[in-house]
Amino acid sequence: MPTPILMPALSPTMEEGTLARWLKKEGDAVEAGDVLAEIETDKATMEYEAVDEGRLGKILVSDGTEGVKVNQAIAILLTEGEDDSALDAAVQAAQSGESAGASGVIPAPGDAPTGQSPPPQAATPPPAAAAPEPDAPEDDEPVYDKTRRQSVREALRDAMAEEMRRDEAVFLMGEEVAQYEGAYKVSQGLLAEFGDKRVVDTPITEMGFAGLGVGAAFGGLRPIVEFMTFNFSMQAIDHVINSAAKTLYMAGGKMGCPIVFRGPNGAAARVGAQHSQCYASWYAHVPGLKVVAPWSAADAKGLLKAAIRDPNPVVVLENEILYGQTFDVPEAEDFVLPIGKAKVERKGDGVTIVAFSRMVGVALEAAKTLSAEGIEAEVINLRSLRPLDTATILRSVRKTNRLVTVEEGWPVAGIGAEIGQVVMEQAFDWLDAPVTRVTGADVPMPYAANLEALALPTADRVAEAARAVCYRSQA
Amino acid sequence: MAATRRARAASSGSKGAPSLDADQLEQLYRDMLLIRRFEEKAGQLYGMGLIGGFCHLYIGQEAVVVGLHALARPGDSIITSYRDHGHMLATGMDPKGVMAELTGRIGGYSRGKGGSMHMFSREVGFYGGHGIVGAQVPLGTGLAFAHKYHEDGGLCFTYLGDGAVNQGQVYESFNMAALWGLPVLYVIENNKYGMGTSVERASAPGDLSQRGAAYGIPGKAINGMNVLDVIEGCAEAVEHVRAGKGPYLLDVKTYRYRGHSMSDPAKYRTKEEVARMRAESDPIDQLKQRLLTDGVFDEARLKDIDRDVKAVVGEAAEFAQHSPEPDPAELWTDVLVEA
Numbered sequence: 001m002p003t004p005i006l007m008p009a010l011s012p013t014m015e016e017g018t019l020a021r022w023l024k025k026e027g028d029a030v031e032a033g034d035v036l037a038e039i040e041t042d043k044a045t046m047e048y049e050a051v052d053e054g055r056l057g058k059i060l061v062s063d064g065t066e067g068v069k070v071n072q073a074i075a076i077l078l079t080e081g082e083d084d085s086a087l088d089a090a091v092q093a094a095q096s097g098e099s100a101g102a103s104g105v106i107p108a109p110g111d112a113p114t115g116q117s118p119p120p121q122a123a124t125p126p127p128a129a130a131a132p133e134p135d136a137p138e139d140d141e142p143v144y145d146k147t148r149r150q151s152v153r154e155a156l157r158d159a160m161a162e163e164m165r166r167d168e169a170v171f172l173m174g175e176e177v178a179q180y181e182g183a184y185k186v187s188q189g190l191l192a193e194f195g196d197k198r199v200v201d202t203p204i205t206e207m208g209f210a211g212l213g214v215g216a217a218f219g220g221l222r223p224i225v226e227f228m229t230f231n232f233s234m235q236a237i238d239h240v241i242n243s244a245a246k247t248l249y250m251a252g253g254k255m256g257c258p259i260v261f262r263g264p265n266g267a268a269a270r271v272g273a274q275h276s277q278c279y280a281s282w283y284a285h286v287p288g289l290k291v292v293a294p295w296s297a298a299d300a301k302g303l304l305k306a307a308i309r310d311p312n313p314v315v316v317l318e319n320e321i322l323y324g325q326t327f328d329v330p331e332a333e334d335f336v337l338p339i340g341k342a343k344v345e346r347k348g349d350g351v352t353i354v355a356f357s358r359m360v361g362v363a364l365e366a367a368k369t370l371s372a373e374g375i376e377a378e379v380i381n382l383r384s385l386r387p388l389d390t391a392t393i394l395r396s397v398r399k400t401n402r403l404v405t406v407e408e409g410w411p412v413a414g415i416g417a418e419i420g421q422v423v424m425e426q427a428f429d430w431l432d433a434p435v436t437r438v439t440g441a442d443v444p445m446p447y448a449a450n451l452e453a454l455a456l457p458t459a460d461r462v463a464e465a466a467r468a469v470c471y472r473s474q475a
Numbered sequence: 476m477a478a479t480r481r482a483r484a485a486s487s488g489s490k491g492a493p494s495l496d497a498d499q500l501e502q503l504y505r506d507m508l509l510i511r512r513f514e515e516k517a518g519q520l521y522g523m524g525l526i527g528g529f530c531h532l533y534i535g536q537e538a539v540v541v542g543l544h545a546l547a548r549p550g551d552s553i554i555t556s557y558r559d560h561g562h563m564l565a566t567g568m569d570p571k572g573v574m575a576e577l578t579g580r581i582g583g584y585s586r587g588k589g590g591s592m593h594m595f596s597r598e599v600g601f602y603g604g605h606g607i608v609g610a611q612v613p614l615g616t617g618l619a620f621a622h623k624y625h626e627d628g629g630l631c632f633t634y635l636g637d638g639a640v641n642q643g644q645v646y647e648s649f650n651m652a653a654l655w656g657l658p659v660l661y662v663i664e665n666n667k668y669g670m671g672t673s674v675e676r677a678s679a680p681g682d683l684s685q686r687g688a689a690y691g692i693p694g695k696a697i698n699g700m701n702v703l704d705v706i707e708g709c710a711e712a713v714e715h716v717r718a719g720k721g722p723y724l725l726d727v728k729t730y731r732y733r734g735h736s737m738s739d740p741a742k743y744r745t746k747e748e749v750a751r752m753r754a755e756s757d758p759i760d761q762l763k764q765r766l767l768t769d770g771v772f773d774e775a776r777l778k779d780i781d782r783d784v785k786a787v788v789g790e791a792a793e794f795a796q797h798s799p800e801p802d803p804a805e806l807w808t809d810v811l812v813e814a
């Protein structure tokens with residue numbers, strides 16, 4: 001039986017990619033290890049090597065095809081003793097395998113997948129295209145008529161580039177930010193434009209370079225310190241809190257620390273307990289810090305620019321899964337978002353759902369489901385966690401009388417706990433149901449696909465919580 | 476051939492180096508080949524979506540852990556980073572259990588809850604599998620503290636990367652290890668790169684093996700592409716630590732053929748560089764040639780070994796695909812020990 005060659009998964013979050021170029025032609029002999037094709041993911045162009053030997057029988061996906069799903073058959077390999085007569089059946093099998101792939105079964109080459117337990121992929125996050133569109137912004141959010149479609153990754157890069165052009169004192173520092181252009185490709189093009197004085201690759205020494213960044217800020221610079229992920233900021237948290245956050249206070253206001261600590265926060269996909277953690281409540285706890293958590297590309301651009309201009313230390317919690325998602329971003333020269341202001345992404349009077357970062361998308365998805373059942377949810381994108389825009393939350397709760405908070409992090413002393421308390425203190429009489437939290441499970445992140453899926457909030461769980469506070473059961 | 480001469484020296488028993496008989500030499504070959512084939516299979520399963528997240532392959536570095544493990548004794552402990560599959564196989568952990576952890580199944584060493592970077596086996600003295608660069612170094616120093624405390628004669632093999640060597644906690648560990656004379660062997664697996672950053676771009680000029688000099692920790696550079704060189708070169712260091720003379724630091728020069736993890740655009744080095752290392756310095760080829768030349772085994776025996784190893788890896792992959800996912804109730808277990 002000829003072997004289908006499948007579109008490979010080349011990174012933890014890859015779900016589809018572009019088949020840039022075949023390096024083998026139909027009929028070519030293939031040895032294990034030969035480079036078959038170049039595949040572009042959103043992060044990199046990579047070579048795809050053959051694992052089996054044989055002859056390339058048929059190419060099913062041609063050069064330059066975009067959006068090729070992981071595990072889709074892209075070619076057929078003929079192995080020893082097989083000739084073209086075996087091809088037709090194989091092509092057919094591969095193509096029906098494709099639809100099986102779409103319904104969640106992983107076709108294993110040369111190996112019937114029967115009897116296999118549910119595929120690990122079932123838990124991978126919704127594809128980039130699934131980012132739900134928000135409703136028209138609230139009245140007090142200016143309307144930007146000219147926008148451009150951009151990924152969160154590009155928006156972050158543009159924010160840094162614009163601010164670096166605007167202010168000579170701004171520089172970027174971190175692991176792999178310069179030559180590699182960011183481990184997650186957020187700093188693409190920055191080294192080329194600004195040179196190695198202002199885009200600085202560091203050794204793997206978080207404690208050292210976070211402290212050095214704080215010192216540089218004391219010395220009049222405006223550092224942007226990238227943590228490859230926020231998990232590694234724990235190595236440096238003493239400087240973020242003791243050195244950056246507290247200095248202004250300790251100096252009686254005489255010296256502050258304008259610095260940005262940024263990078264991806266929270267769970268990516270299947271990277272296990274030490275690499276999947278939400279630091280929102282950790283940093284939001286600290287007076288002397290500002291903390292923002294953008295969801296859309298516009299959030300990312302506007303908030304990062306604001307963070308860089310801010311005279312205080314600002315923690316910018318990005319999200320790896322959002323990097324590749326695209327949104328409309330205002331083109332206006334000086335588009336900056338205020339830190340401390342939430343955005344109502346969807347209006348409704350049935351229940352308030354408060355979320356931040358990737359969970360905004362989850363909340364909007366839940367709102368759609370609820371709408372079909374006659375519950376109109378108001379979805380608030382917090383954008384900023386410290387300061388927290390309690391006014392927007394309270395205004396909404398006084399209208400809907402019900403509140404569900406959503407976060408990826410753990411429940412204990414989390415963002416939802418704080419919001420629940422604020423609402424109890426300031427809108428107790430308006431509540432028709434207890435404030436309910438949807439959070440990450442109170443356990444370290446498991447690696448197994450099925451357990452990871454259970455550990456994170458989903459649109460279903462959010463919808464369920466919303467029904468509960470409306471005293472409704474599923475329609 | 477230089478390798479041959481050095482290998483002879485090894486078998487003729489230079490200071491502390493064990494002399495190896497034919498069975499032992501063949502075992503070294505088998506162990507390295509098992510790691511190579513296992514890792515190739517893991518790469519394949521990753522491409523099929525059966526392994527998720529990060530997956531750091533050890534291909535190219537096999538001689539380091541296999542050589543050093545030949546100097547270990549039962550009761551010693553081992554700790555390393557996320558690039559840990561080779562260490563687990565070398566210490567005798569079951570390939571099935573390792574592969575099933577990679578696929579996140581109940582049959583895995585951590586019952587599917589740890590993943591590629593986080594597995595442990597107290598039985599063989601393997602203490603992980605750690606994801607935070609450099610964090611295993613104080614942990615390994617603590618294992619050494621326990622060896623000394625228990626007076627059990629054991630030592631801890633603490634592996635770290637050339638990138639990890641710049642973390643502050645490494646030097647805090649060096650100081651305590653030297654101050655308290657702890658039985659710890661620090662092994663830098665110097666594969667020339669930490670992700671996309673070469674040693675030259677990350678470390679101030681100087682010999683990494685001398686990074687402990689300020690604490691009085693002796694150090695030595697070792698050719699890590701030849702398993703016999705590793706055994707011969709490291710024997711003295713192991714002796715030193717075992718004799719209670721305190722820590723020792725090895726800078727073992729090696730090379731990884733594959734990307735840092737599965738998604739690596741590989742723009743930081745040339746294809747020629749990788750091809751040259753593979754062609755000229757491959758640890759498995761070198762040992763194979765040497766053993767064929769010396770008549771330790773012949774082509775037929777070689778084929779048998781290949782087949783055996785392939786079967787072991789095939790079985791592991793089968794097991795890893797058919798072992799079920801953990802029960803959903805597992806989500807809530809193992810957070811605390813229930814008193």
Ligand SMILES: Cc1ncc(C[n+]2csc(CCOP(=O)(O)OP(=O)(O)O)c2C)c(N)n1
Pocket residue numbers: 175204206228232235558606607608609635636637638639640664666668669670735
């Ligand atoms: C504290 C910390 N910072 C950053 C990372 C991301 N990271 C993972 S591996 C790695 C490179 C490490 O290189 P090296 O120590 O040479 O080990 P190798 O991967 O080459 O075995 C980096 C930067 C991390 N896991 N932990």
Ligand SMILES: [Mg+2]
Pocket residue numbers: 636637638664665666667668669670
């Ligand atoms: Mg390295």
